Amino acid sequence: MKTRITELLGIEYPVFQGGMAWVAEHHLAAAVSEAGGLGIIGAASAPAQVVREEIRKARKLTDKPIGVNIMLMNPNAPEVAKVVIEEGVKVVTTGAGNPAKLMQEFKEAGVKVIPVVAGVAMAKMMERCGADAVIAEGTESGGHIGAATTMCLVPQVADAVQIPVIAAGGIGDGRGFAAAFMLGADAVQMGTRFVVAKESIVHPNYKEKILKAKDVDSEVTGRSTGHPVRQIRNQMTREYLRLEKEGAGLEELEQLTLGSLRSAVIDGDVVKGTLMAGQIAGLVKKEQSCKEIIHEIMEEAEFLLNRKEW
Amino acid sequence: MLEKVTEILREQLNLENADIQMETSFKEDLEVDSLDLFELVMALEEEYDIEIPSEDLEQLTTVGAVVEYLKNKGAE
Numbered sequence: 001m002k003t004r005i006t007e008l009l010g011i012e013y014p015v016f017q018g019g020m021a022w023v024a025e026h027h028l029a030a031a032v033s034e035a036g037g038l039g040i041i042g043a044a045s046a047p048a049q050v051v052r053e054e055i056r057k058a059r060k061l062t063d064k065p066i067g068v069n070i071m072l073m074n075p076n077a078p079e080v081a082k083v084v085i086e087e088g089v090k091v092v093t094t095g096a097g098n099p100a101k102l103m104q105e106f107k108e109a110g111v112k113v114i115p116v117v118a119g120v121a122m123a124k125m126m127e128r129c130g131a132d133a134v135i136a137e138g139t140e141s142g143g144h145i146g147a148a149t150t151m152c153l154v155p156q157v158a159d160a161v162q163i164p165v166i167a168a169g170g171i172g173d174g175r176g177f178a179a180a181f182m183l184g185a186d187a188v189q190m191g192t193r194f195v196v197a198k199e200s201i202v203h204p205n206y207k208e209k210i211l212k213a214k215d216v217d218s219e220v221t222g223r224s225t226g227h228p229v230r231q232i233r234n235q236m237t238r239e240y241l242r243l244e245k246e247g248a249g250l251e252e253l254e255q256l257t258l259g260s261l262r263s264a265v266i267d268g269d270v271v272k273g274t275l276m277a278g279q280i281a282g283l284v285k286k287e288q289s290c291k292e293i294i295h296e297i298m299e300e301a302e303f304l305l306n307r308k309e310w
Numbered sequence: 311m312l313e314k315v316t317e318i319l320r321e322q323l324n325l326e327n328a329d330i331q332m333e334t335s336f337k338e339d340l341e342v343d344s345l346d347l348f349e350l351v352m353a354l355e356e357e358y359d360i361e362i363p364s365e366d367l368e369q370l371t372t373v374g375a376v377v378e379y380l381k382n383k384g385a386e
Contacts, residue, residue: 098344100365121348125364146345226343 001298004164005187008112008132009091010065012036014187015177015294016135016166017194019069019093020143020276021045022265023202026054028290030061031199035291040067040093048079055087065090067114072097085109093135096144100129114166118146123157123165133164135189140170142191142230142278145220151183158184172280174300181305192278198289203268207287209234209275215282221257225250229257232275236260311377311385314357319373322346322353332374350376358385 003014015037017028021044029039041058043051051068058066068084070077073096081102084092092106095116099106106113112132117123123134136157138150146153150169158165167180168189180188194200196207209232219233221240231237240256257274264273288296316330323346328339336342342350347370351362354376360383370376 098364098367100363100367119345119348121352122345124352125348129364226341 001302003186005133005166008164009038011038013294013298014166015297016040016067016093016168016187016189017290018141018168018189018191019043019067019095020191020195021071022261023191023195023200024069025201026058026061028194028197028200029054029066030058031197031290032194032294033058033064033066034062035289035294036064037290037294038065038067038091039290040069040091042069042071043074043080044069044071045074045076046080048076048083051080052083052087055084055089067091067093069093069095070099070102071095072099078102081105085111099126099131103130116168117157118148118153120153120156120160123161127161127163131163133166133186134161135166135168136185137189138167138169139230140279141168142195142276142281145169145228145230150180154180154183154185170278170280172278172283174297174302174304176280177297177301178304181301192281193284193293194290195277196284196287197293198287202265205268205270206264206273206275209270210277210281210284211287213277213281213284215279218277218279218281222253225253229274229276230278232277232281234273234275235271236274311380312373315354315373315377315380318353318357319350322350330373332372332377334373335371336373337371354380358383360385 005014013036017032017039019040019042021042024042029041032039041054068089070080072094091112093114099115114133115126115131116135116137126134136154138153139145139147140150154167164186166187166189167185171188171190172193177188195202196210213232217233219237220228220230221237222228224244260274263269264275355362
């Protein structure tokens with residue numbers, strides 16, 4: 001399938017794998033790229049040297065394009081940007097901030113810059129400062145979220161900018177893919193469905209929680225802090241929300257979540273860990289290879305998009 | 311200029327009754343988040359016919375900083 005995004009990035013299918021902290025390491029990113037999508041290594045708060053190693057390890061598994069997600073709130077973001085350029089990565093997605101300061105450096109190195117946006121004004125601003133595309137991420141997503149839903153955000157962003165739009169948040173199968181295209185997207189980004197991929201290193205306990213999640217099992221913590229996070233409900237979210245309701249300060253709340261994503265992803269602590277996942281977790285029922293996931297979605301989407309009778 | 315900026319703020323960010331002074335902080339006093347700031351900047355650009363590069367956004371922490379910034383840009 002050809003879209004502006006597949007042409008821009010030289011990939012086969014317009015499917016990105018989200019740059020999820022701890023989860024989006026080289027095995028997963030390489031498998032998604034090898035399957036024809038865009039695998040993305042999530043730099044999150046990792047030291048620049050670790051990101052360099054991850055890129056090199058991914059390269060050993062695939063020679064297709066891979067991307068890196070840079071979390072701009074991380075103080076070492078400029079250092080990670082330098083590593084990305086030195087390693088010859090050609091696509092960067094950015095989250096948690098404004099990539100304007102790094103834009104020139106990326107442009108000169110021929111890196112395509114694709115910021116995650118949660119609103120129209122930000123999308124326009126990003127286009128003006130040279131972004132090659134934007135990821136319009138709705139509040140259905142797992143992890144750190146904005147307020148607008150994918151259904152409302154994607155068409156408004158698509159109307160506001162000329163550059164291609166990648167829809168994210170709440171997309172987990174071919175129907176979601178087709179719907180995103182109807183709303184004006186040129187590609188989709190998925191996280192949750194890839195968390196349970198065979199190639200994903202996420203602990204089996206965590207995968208099990210996603211596979212068993214129901215439609216209503218999604219919870220948002222941290223609204224009071226201004227940094228809401230979507231995850232699957234467990235003891236941790238209950239405790240967190242109770243503290244939030246009692247008016248706990250940032251420090252006390254952070255104590256609860258310190259290292260909690262790592263303990264869920266790596267150690268499989270599904271009681272006190274942070275089980276980041278999107279609302280679409282309820283739809284995700286199988287552990288499949290990245291290739292199976294992408295092929296299944298593309299087949300279903302192409303059928304739907306070509307359908308003549310409804 | 312404070313008056314005009316205040317008017318734009320109220321309209322763009324739905325801050326009907328908020329107390330807005332030069333020293334008012336967007337984040338602490340008005341609970342304006344980064345997305346709202348993008349909205350505000352777009353509206354200011356239109357009103358004053360100037361361009362505010364997005365890398366300048368982080369300096370704009372208070373109403374006074376915005377007024378000062380606009381003056382430096384030659385806005386009236």
